[in-house]
Amino acid sequence: MESKQQVVLGIDIGGTNTVFGYVTEDGKMVNESSMQTHGNDSADIFFPRLFVEIDKLRAALDSSSEVVGIGVGAPNANYYSGRVEQPPNLKWGEVKFIDLLAPHFNVPVTLLNDANAAALGEQQFGSARGMKNFIMITLGTGLGTGIVVNGQILYGENGFAGELGHLTIEKDGRLCNCGRQGCLETYVSATGIKRTAFNLLGTLNDESKIRHLNYEEITSKQIAELARQKDPIAVNAFNYTGEILGRALSNAVTYFDPQAIILSGGLAEADELLFVPTIHSFEKNLLNVYKGKVRILKSSLQNGRAAVLGSCSFVKSTVNNNLNKLAK
C-alpha cells in the first residue's frame, strides 16, 4: 500500500477574512481559499458557511493525501477552554469552538488564539525561525500578541496571557472597545492610525488629502499610500504610531529580554513608514542593558499565512505526541 501524504487543514479566522487551506509537512499551503467573515453575523450564520467551504475543500483533496488534523487560529480564542470568548470585532459572544467543530470532523481539532498561532508560524517557517524567546505582534483591526518563552507559547494561568493590545499606555487616553481608556490598540492598529490621522487634522494646519475623505471610508492602507506620497498628515500619523509602539515595546523587553519582536499585519506592510519611527523610539527608550540586543523584524510570511501555518504545525505536533504515547 502506498503511504499517503499527510496534510493538515488550517483555518485563520480574521475580523475581515477567513483563510483556509491544506498545509503539507514542509509548510507549503495548497488548495488555499478564503471567505469573508462578515463580523456582524452571529456565530449561527458563520459556522454553517464555514462548514460548507471546508466540505468543498475536503472534496477537492486528491486521493494521495490524508487529512490528519484541523488547526484553527481565531481572535480571543482560549487554548485551555477550547472557546472563543467575546471577540470585540466579531458579534459571536462566547462560542464553544471545539465542541462545535469536533463532531463535524473525524480528526483532531485544535484551537489557538490567532496571534499565538501566528507566533508558531513565524517560529517554524518565518522571521522567528530557531528563536526561543520572542514576541509576535499582529497589527490588524486590533493588536494581537503571541509570546514565546523558552520555545513555548506563554498561555498563563487561564489561557489569557498576551493581551498587549490592552496595555494602558495613556492615562485617560482614547476610549477602547474593551470599556477602558488609553489601550495600546486604540493607537497602534489599523483603527488606531485612522484615529490618529483624524486627531491630527484637528491639531495641525497642513494641507492633506485626508481632509477630503471621511472617517468611515478611509483605510490604514490609504494612509500608508498617502504617507509614501509625503502627505504631511499621513507621515505624521505613522511617526506618532511608531513613537508609541516603540515605547510600548521597550517596556515589553523589561519583562521578557527577548531576541526579537516580530510585527505582522496590514500596518506592518507599510514597511519603513512604520519601522523607522518604531525602531528609533524603541532604541531611545530601551534600558541600557538591552540596547542593540533586541531586533524588531517584519514577518517574512505572506499576510494571513503565519496563523494558518502555526495552527497546522501545532495540531501536527499534538497528533504526533498522541501517536508517540500510543506507541509506548
Added chain:
Amino acid sequence: MESKQQVVLGIDIGGTNTVFGYVTEDGKMVNESSMQTHGNDSADIFFPRLFVEIDKLRAALDSSSEVVGIGVGAPNANYYSGRVEQPPNLKWGEVKFIDLLAPHFNVPVTLLNDANAAALGEQQFGSARGMKNFIMITLGTGLGTGIVVNGQILYGENGFAGELGHLTIEKDGRLCNCGRQGCLETYVSATGIKRTAFNLLGTLNDESKIRHLNYEEITSKQIAELARQKDPIAVNAFNYTGEILGRALSNAVTYFDPQAIILSGGLAEADELLFVPTIHSFEKNLLNVYKGKVRILKSSLQNGRAAVLGSCSFVKSTVNNNLNKLAK
C-alpha cells in the same frame, strides 16, 4: 557511618544588609547572621569581609551537618553569566561572582538575581506555595522582579528578564539612576515614596510632621509610621504610590495572566497603607477578563528570608540534578 544532615549556605546581598545562614532540607534557617553591606565600598573591600564571615559560619557548623552547596542572591546578578553587573546601589561595577567565590569553597555555588531568588523562596516556602504562574515584586531601595512562568523562573534570552523597576510609566517623569526618566522604581520603592512625599509638601498645603524633617534623614518606614498616625502628606504619599503600583501591575497581568503577584520588602511591611490603594487601583484598571482572578499578596516570609531560602532551594536542586545525572 551515621548520615549527616545536608545543609545549604544561603547568602542574600542587599543594598544595606547582607544576610546569611544555613538552610536545612525542610527550609529552616539556622546559624543566621548578617553584616552591613556598605554599598559605597568597592568589591575588593566587600568580598574579603564576606569570606571572613562565611568562614566563621562554617567553623561554627556542628559535625552532624554537611554543607552541600552555596546559594547566593544579589542585585543585578545574571544567572547565565555568573556575574553581578553594575548594580546601581552597590559601587561594584562588574563582578565575576562565580569565578570569585567558587575557588574559595569546595562545593557548588549558584548565583541568582535577588528577586528571582525571592520568587523561588516564596514558591517553596511562602505566599506562592504551589503556584506555577506568579510575579514577585521586591520593594527595597529599588524595585526588583522575579517572574515565574509554568513553574520556572523567566530568565529571557540573556538572563535579564524581569526588570520592572525600569518600566517607563510616566513619559518625561522622574529621573532614574539608570539615566532614563519615569521608571516605576522612581515612584514605587523606599526611595520613590520619599520623592513623592517631598513633592507633595510642595503641591499641598496640609500640615505634616514631614515638613520638619529633611530629605536625607527621613526613611520610608517613618513615612509609614506617620501615615498610621493619619499624617495627611504621608497618607497621600501611600495612596499615590499604590495608585501607580496598581496601574503598573494591571499592565503586567496583560502579559502573563498570573495567579498572583507577591509584594515583599520594606514598603510591603506598611500593610494596608500600601495594599488598599494598590488593590483598588489594580482592580479598577484591570481588563475585564482578568478581574477577580489575580491576587495581590504580601510575602509570608520574614523580610530578607525569601531570597536566602530561594537561593538554597535552587542550589539544592542543582546539586540533586547533578547527582541524578551521575547515578545514570
